[in-house]
Amino acid sequence: MNAPVVIGAPAKLNLYLHVLGRRADGYHDLDSLVAFATPHDAITVTPADGWRLTIDGEFKSALRDTVDDQANMVLRAARLLADHLGRRDGADIRLRKMLPIAAGLGGGSADGAALLLALCRMWQVDMPLPDLAKLALPLGADLPVCLASRTVFMAGIGEQIQAAPETPPLGVVLVNPGCALSTAAVFGRWDGRPAPLARPSYRPNDPVSLIDVLKTCRNDLTAPAIALAPVIADVLSAIEDAPGLLLARLSGSGPTCFGLFADGAAAQTAAERIAARQLKWWVRAGRLIRGREDVLEH
Numbered sequence: 001m002n003a004p005v006v007i008g009a010p011a012k013l014n015l016y017l018h019v020l021g022r023r024a025d026g027y028h029d030l031d032s033l034v035a036f037a038t039p040h041d042a043i044t045v046t047p048a049d050g051w052r053l054t055i056d057g058e059f060k061s062a063l064r065d066t067v068d069d070q071a072n073m074v075l076r077a078a079r080l081l082a083d084h085l086g087r088r089d090g091a092d093i094r095l096r097k098m099l100p101i102a103a104g105l106g107g108g109s110a111d112g113a114a115l116l117l118a119l120c121r122m123w124q125v126d127m128p129l130p131d132l133a134k135l136a137l138p139l140g141a142d143l144p145v146c147l148a149s150r151t152v153f154m155a156g157i158g159e160q161i162q163a164a165p166e167t168p169p170l171g172v173v174l175v176n177p178g179c180a181l182s183t184a185a186v187f188g189r190w191d192g193r194p195a196p197l198a199r200p201s202y203r204p205n206d207p208v209s210l211i212d213v214l215k216t217c218r219n220d221l222t223a224p225a226i227a228l229a230p231v232i233a234d235v236l237s238a239i240e241d242a243p244g245l246l247l248a249r250l251s252g253s254g255p256t257c258f259g260l261f262a263d264g265a266a267a268q269t270a271a272e273r274i275a276a277r278q279l280k281w282w283v284r285a286g287r288l289i290r291g292r293e294d295v296l297e298h
Contacts, residue, residue, distance in 0.1 A: 002047055005122045008292055009041040009114035010149055011099055011174065012106030012142065013251045013258055015167075016217030018195035019187075023157075027141070028187055031197050032154045033164060033217075034145050037172045037258075038286035041107060043074070043114040044094040045122050051078060051090040057097040076139055077112035081119055084135055091119065100282055102180035104252030109142035114292075116147065133159070149292040153199060165204040169287045170246070171267025175239060175274060176256040176282040177231040186253035189224030207262065211246045214260075218249075225254035232257065238278060242270035263287075 013035050020029040041057070053075055074095055082090070093115065099107040116136060120127055133144035141158030153162040198217055203209040226232045232255050239248040239259040244266040248259045261267040264287045271285035 004044050004046045005118045006042060006044045007114040007118040007121075009043060009099075009107070009110035009146070010036040010289060010292060011039045011286075012110060012146060013037055013172070013288075014104075014219060015214055015249070016198065016200075017219040017221060017252065018198055018217065019190055019220040020197065021194040022190075022192070027157045028190070029156060030154065030158065031195070031199065033151070033200070033214075034154050035151045035167050035288050036149050036292075037174065037288055039099060039105075039172075039174055039284045041099050041111050041114070042096040043111060043118050044096075045091040045115070045118040047122060048090050048092045051075065051093070053093045053095065055095045055097055057095070059097040059099065059101055062097070062101040073108040073112040073139060074115045077115045077136065077143075078119060080135065080139065081116055085123070085125060087123065091122065100176045100178075100180075100256065102182065103176050103256040104181070104250065104254045105174070105256050106142045106146050106252065109140045110146045110149075112136065112139055113143055113146035113149070133161075150290065151288075155197075165202055166290060167210055167288050168205045168207045169264075169289070170207055170210075171261035171264045171270075172286045172288060173239060173242070173259040173261065173267050173271045173274065174251075174256055174282075174284045174286070175235050175258070175278075177229070177235050177278075178280055178282060179229050179231065179255055181225060181229055181253055181255050183253045185228060186221050186224045189227050190221065191223070195220055207246070211260065214247055214249075219251075221253050222250045225250055229255050231255070235281070238274050239270070242273060244270065260288075 015033040018031040136143040200213040202213040235257045246260045267285040275283040
């Protein structure tokens, strides 16, 4: 296959995130309901003899555009899959980086997951998703859930995934104040009080049922994140002031926060209002999606 393959990398949202405890290996066991939203990065791959990465998009300057950068999730994922399959050819990779870096949206993991799926399609490799997730887990705990890009319950460090009831296409506003947060630093501030396993039940595609359930849950990393970046409290307050808000919450370890609204129009109105008042913040409107194909895939 010589035609370019394009795969979307949607933003990951932790609709709730409970920390169950710290493990002996230093990681934390989690309980989370994960959904995905339309704001996204995108990966394009074209067959080539070697590896070449180019980066464009709003946040290009935040990443190094070089194949020598071993810390880059996309290149690490590419080499991991090529080694696993015994491939000696490579690809021209284009990353369109539209999501903020270190933002609590799973951006790096979403990009790595999209790259793996794009290479499998380009090389016509039929690798079951669970096998691909197992292969990718050493790259990052969010890789398995980002490979699925569907609403799931997530447990363990991220490797345990269970299908969740479908979420309705609620409107979403994402707000990032322009600062990056280290996931390790936020977890380091966690108060050490383990939460019980929640796994709440809600009716599929029922916004009232979903919001009622989410209001009984929380993000246990909110206080630690605010301690490191107090502006997060201002972000949450700005979202909470938006007309029609159903729920406001920090996503992941932050600093991005999100608001849920009845539909995309309400979310767009809220986003415009917040952006007009906070010109330096990154603000985007979108909606929850049912799968990666709702964003970009052809």
